[in-house]
Amino acid sequence: MRVRVLGAVELICDDGTVQRLSRTRRTLLALLASARGAPVSSDLLVDELWHGSPPVTGVNLLHQRVRDLRRALGEHRHRLESRANGYALVGADIDQARFEDLVEQGQAAVEAGNHERASMLFDAALGLWTGNAYDAVTESPMIATEAARLEELRLVAVESRAAADLALGRQAAVVGDLQTAVEANPLREGLWLLLMTALWHSGRTAEALEAYQRLFRTLQDELGVEPSKDVRDLQLRILDGDGPAPPPTRAHEQVVPRQLPPVVAAFAGREDHLTTLDQLVDEQMVEGGRRAVVISAIAGTAGIGKTTLALYWAHRTAPRFPDGQVFVNLRGFDPGAALDPLDALGVVLEAFGVERSRQPQDIDGRAGLLRSRLAGKRVLLVLDNARDSEQVRSLLPGSPGCVTLVTSRNRLSGLVAEAGARPMELGLLDHTEAYELLAGRLGEDRLLAEPEAVDRIIALCASLPLTLSVVAARAATRPAYALTDLADELGESRLDGFGAGRGDLRATFSWSVRHLPEPAARLFRLIGLHPGPTLTVPAAASLAGIPRVRARHLLDELTEANLLTEVAPGRFVLHDLLREYAADLATHEPDPVRAAAQLRMIDHYVFSARSVHSVYDPHQSHLDTTEPMRDGVTIEIVGDGGEALAWIAGQLPVISRVIDTAVAQGLAPDRIVLLVGALERLLDLQGRWIELAALAEAALPGVRRRVSQGGAPAGLGVMHRAAGAACGRLGRVEDALEHLGRALELATESGDLVAEGKTLHRLATVATASGDHAGAAAYAARAADVFARGGDLIRAAWTTGRLGLYEALDGSYESGLRHCEAALAELRRVAPGYRSEGNVVATIGWIHQQRGDVDEAAGHFEEAVTKLRAAGDLPGLADALGHLAETRAALGKHEDARCARDECDSILAQLG
Numbered sequence: 001m002r003v004r005v006l007g008a009v010e011l012i013c014d015d016g017t018v019q020r021l022s023r024t025r026r027t028l029l030a031l032l033a034s035a036r037g038a039p040v041s042s043d044l045l046v047d048e049l050w051h052g053s054p055p056v057t058g059v060n061l062l063h064q065r066v067r068d069l070r071r072a073l074g075e076h077r078h079r080l081e082s083r084a085n086g087y088a089l090v091g092a093d094i095d096q097a098r099f100e101d102l103v104e105q106g107q108a109a110v111e112a113g114n115h116e117r118a119s120m121l122f123d124a125a126l127g128l129w130t131g132n133a134y135d136a137v138t139e140s141p142m143i144a145t146e147a148a149r150l151e152e153l154r155l156v157a158v159e160s161r162a163a164a165d166l167a168l169g170r171q172a173a174v175v176g177d178l179q180t181a182v183e184a185n186p187l188r189e190g191l192w193l194l195l196m197t198a199l200w201h202s203g204r205t206a207e208a209l210e211a212y213q214r215l216f217r218t219l220q221d222e223l224g225v226e227p228s229k230d231v232r233d234l235q236l237r238i239l240d241g242d243g244p245a246p247p248p249t250r251a252h253e254q255v256v257p258r259q260l261p262p263v264v265a266a267f268a269g270r271e272d273h274l275t276t277l278d279q280l281v282d283e284q285m286v287e288g289g290r291r292a293v294v295i296s297a298i299a300g301t302a303g304i305g306k307t308t309l310a311l312y313w314a315h316r317t318a319p320r321f322p323d324g325q326v327f328v329n330l331r332g333f334d335p336g337a338a339l340d341p342l343d344a345l346g347v348v349l350e351a352f353g354v355e356r357s358r359q360p361q362d363i364d365g366r367a368g369l370l371r372s373r374l375a376g377k378r379v380l381l382v383l384d385n386a387r388d389s390e391q392v393r394s395l396l397p398g399s400p401g402c403v404t405l406v407t408s409r410n411r412l413s414g415l416v417a418e419a420g421a422r423p424m425e426l427g428l429l430d431h432t433e434a435y436e437l438l439a440g441r442l443g444e445d446r447l448l449a450e451p452e453a454v455d456r457i458i459a460l461c462a463s464l465p466l467t468l469s470v471v472a473a474r475a476a477t478r479p480a481y482a483l484t485d486l487a488d489e490l491g492e493s494r495l496d497g498f499g500a501g502r503g504d505l506r507a508t509f510s511w512s513v514r515h516l517p518e519p520a521a522r523l524f525r526l527i528g529l530h531p532g533p534t535l536t537v538p539a540a541a542s543l544a545g546i547p548r549v550r551a552r553h554l555l556d557e558l559t560e561a562n563l564l565t566e567v568a569p570g571r572f573v574l575h576d577l578l579r580e581y582a583a584d585l586a587t588h589e590p591d592p593v594r595a596a597a598q599l600r601m602i603d604h605y606v607f608s609a610r611s612v613h614s615v616y617d618p619h620q621s622h623l624d625t626t627e628p629m630r631d632g633v634t635i636e637i638v639g640d641g642g643e644a645l646a647w648i649a650g651q652l653p654v655i656s657r658v659i660d661t662a663v664a665q666g667l668a669p670d671r672i673v674l675l676v677g678a679l680e681r682l683l684d685l686q687g688r689w690i691e692l693a694a695l696a697e698a699a700l701p702g703v704r705r706r707v708s709q710g711g712a713p714a715g716l717g718v719m720h721r722a723a724g725a726a727c728g729r730l731g732r733v734e735d736a737l738e739h740l741g742r743a744l745e746l747a748t749e750s751g752d753l754v755a756e757g758k759t760l761h762r763l764a765t766v767a768t769a770s771g772d773h774a775g776a777a778a779y780a781a782r783a784a785d786v787f788a789r790g791g792d793l794i795r796a797a798w799t800t801g802r803l804g805l806y807e808a809l810d811g812s813y814e815s816g817l818r819h820c821e822a823a824l825a826e827l828r829r830v831a832p833g834y835r836s837e838g839n840v841v842a843t844i845g846w847i848h849q850q851r852g853d854v855d856e857a858a859g860h861f862e863e864a865v866t867k868l869r870a871a872g873d874l875p876g877l878a879d880a881l882g883h884l885a886e887t888r889a890a891l892g893k894h895e896d897a898r899c900a901r902d903e904c905d906s907i908l909a910q911l912g
Contacts (some may be wrong), residue, residue, distance in 0.1 A: 007130030122161035269433025303466030332387030389414035528582030531657035545632030673715035693726035753790030838867030
């Protein structure tokens with residue numbers, strides 16, 4: 001259930017339909033929503049609903065209105081809770097709350113110097129607005145006040161987004177938005193100041209001075225005052241001819257990550273190890289920071305406390321690393337695949353603000369970029385759960401002053417020999433340290449009351465930190481239990497000590513799970529079917545086939561029992577031993593139960609990806625499916641394109657494992673086709689071609705098997721086309737042509753015109769990348785004809801634009817321009833706001849540039865850059881920026897040309 005107040009007040013059902021509400025119910029909903037979950041008194045509600053003159057029966061009428069609103073809420077009626085003196089709307093997805101949270105995050109990003117993230121967050125916040133706040137219900141004084149507050153915060157977000165974009169050198173892109181904003185708010189000097197700055201930095205000095213004069217006249221006429229000192233000072237700088245200040249350092253160079261996960265409050269023992277770690281850093285400081293220290297050998301068996309020690313020390317010493325602290329779980333011993341070094345480098349670079357789409361596509365490129373980012377900085381890297389030295393080697397910084405802390409079950413002797421790592425091995429806690437751990441979790445008074453029971457628990461747990469923590473969690477959640485009873489229960493598990501192997505650990509896990517309420521225990525078993533590495537609330541809800549709120553409650557119970565860890569809001573991980581144990585338990589579930597849970601899990605990712613894709617690019621249709629989403633599946637809901645891209649980035653490692661699991665077990669190959677189909681365009685636009693190729697090629701065996709068993713061949717064509725598109729982008733031309741050739745055969749055989757057109761388009765892209773522009777034009781002409789015959793007007797128009805590009809590249813400028821202008825007109829007719837319109841605009845600009853019409857070309861390139869940046873099309877954006885730089889230089893705007901060239905070079909280099 002969603003509530004919209006940033007525009008007309010609306011109640012939106014789970015299926016996207018809008019509930020029709022009377023004026024009074026709409027006002028009641030607005031009053032409750034504005035409280036963001038806090039209770040609103042009945043007296044206040046009555047007063048607001050009847051404008052300060054309530055009828056004698058006002059309270060009774062309020063009860064009636066509440067019942068009416070509950071009926072409108074349908075299955076979500078329980079969210080409108082009765083309180084002692086009023087009512088509260090709890091757990092609703094209210095766009096106001098999302099807006100305020102995004103603005104707060106954006107302001108935090110500004111403070112951290114991450115202007116790229118700030119711009120994205122402010123843009124996402126503003127994208128939630130569809131009109132004036134609380135439109136049509138502002139007759140309530142309380143709502144009118146709240147609406148005014150939100151409108152002010154909206155203007156703050158507009159100013160903040162513009163300031164972030166200016167800091168990123170995007171002067172031209174923000175002028176249009178600011179001009180619209182000042183027209184609507186002519187007395188707001190902050191907007192005028194930003195507009196003048198943007199015009200000046202874009203080389204439009206006369207317009208910047210004209211803006212000042214307009215502001216001066218407005219303030220004189222309306223208020224009888226002059227502009228503020230900041231505005232006057234800027235005008236004087238422009239008049240004095242001072243050059244605009246150079247663009248600030250790019251956001252990814254200013255990001256200071258603080259990514260250490262929380263550590264347990266009750267840490268015990270390991271004093272010698274902590275002292276050794278401190279000494280290593282002290283030695284570096286004494287040496288003047290002349291070398292990068294690598295500490296690899298926090299080694300030891302599973303559950304021994306390596307990660308806890310690393311994080312405890314990292315938090316304690318964090319102030320000595322002012323340029324950031326980064327934590328990466330390398331998943332070296334997870335049941336699934338370990339984190340690939342290329343992906344691990346991507347994670348670390350993202351921590352420093354380098355978006356994955358702007359990173360090189362090879363290990364050496366990313367490693368070099370990381371070393372450049374860390375040069376001259378004092379940064380702490382915590383690399384947890386490494387499989388071997390090879391997984392870590394490329395992540396080591398070359399900069400003196402950086403410290404890398406690595407944990408592993410292995411001793412990483414190669415890293416010790418090659419990189420001078422200092423080995424350190426953890427053993428079991430001694431009795432005193434184990435006692436301190438329990439005392440920290442349970443309180444010493446409770447331990448002193450039953451000393452014999454404490455000794456028995458420590459002995460039965462063999463002083464292993466993981467098992468002690470599990471037992472302590474059980475005791476902490478049952479404060480009335482005697483420790484003697486807990487020790488007896490442990491003894492009944494017939495543990496022989498934890499040094500004998502994992503079977504003994506499983507016995508302790510069994511003891512812990514056995515004491516969970518059955519719903520939580522069932523969810524834990526089903527989580528064993530999830531491939532990891534992380535699990536969200538909707539994914540857990542889908543596994544169990546339960547509502548999202550219920551899943552959240554059960555996940556909290558598992559977290560309290562120390563069986564899960566919440567590493568980020570709504571995102572959970574299991575210790576690898578616990579994951580193995582959960583997987584073992586899952587094998588004992590009845591086959592139908594296990595199969596249904598796995599299919600719901602797959603549907604969760606399939607339909608979440610389709611939902612996210614629809615938000616990001618509503619003009620692109622999905623592959624058809626004859627089967628609806630299974631009952632009990634909960635999907636992710638995102639609010640805008642920025643959230644869509646963030647979801648994709650966060651869930652790709654999980655989706656990769658889901659596909660591997662499905663292929664290995666022969667599960668739902670048709671659904672996997674839908675999943676890859678939903679991700680293809682998003683990953684292509686972000687430059688995630690390695691990931692796209694890996695997903696498609698991993699899925700191919702399962703889809704082939706399905707076809708050999710009589711399944712439709714269309715899905716096989718989707719896989720080949722996605723793999724071919726990615727291979728073409730990566731320069732694997734032979735692989736691309738093989739995949740695309742097979743996809744074209746399958747599409748032609750089945751008579752699927754959409755699939756045929758898409759494949760021809762991909763073949764055109766590969767051809768032009770190889771220099772065969774005439775061949776690319778031929779493919780594009782065929783594709784446009786196929787789409788038109790299939791009734792797909794958007795793709796027909798888009799492909800006509802590509803035809804114009806290939807013709808122009810081959811020297812036929814007149815024909816190319818004619819096709820592009822026809823394509824643009826058609827796109828604007830059938831799909832206003834189409835995300836890829838910017839590519840056609842850029843092509844028109846390029847043709848004008850080749851014909852010598854530089855002014856016309858520059859205007860088209862500026863429009864294209866704005867559209868392509870909004871679309872997230874990085875390859876297209878880089879191309880348009882390069883040509884914009886050329887035209888600006890030709891017009892004598894050398895500073896603006898340099899800004900465009902710098903951004904272009906940055907994107908191209910980082911795309912590899």
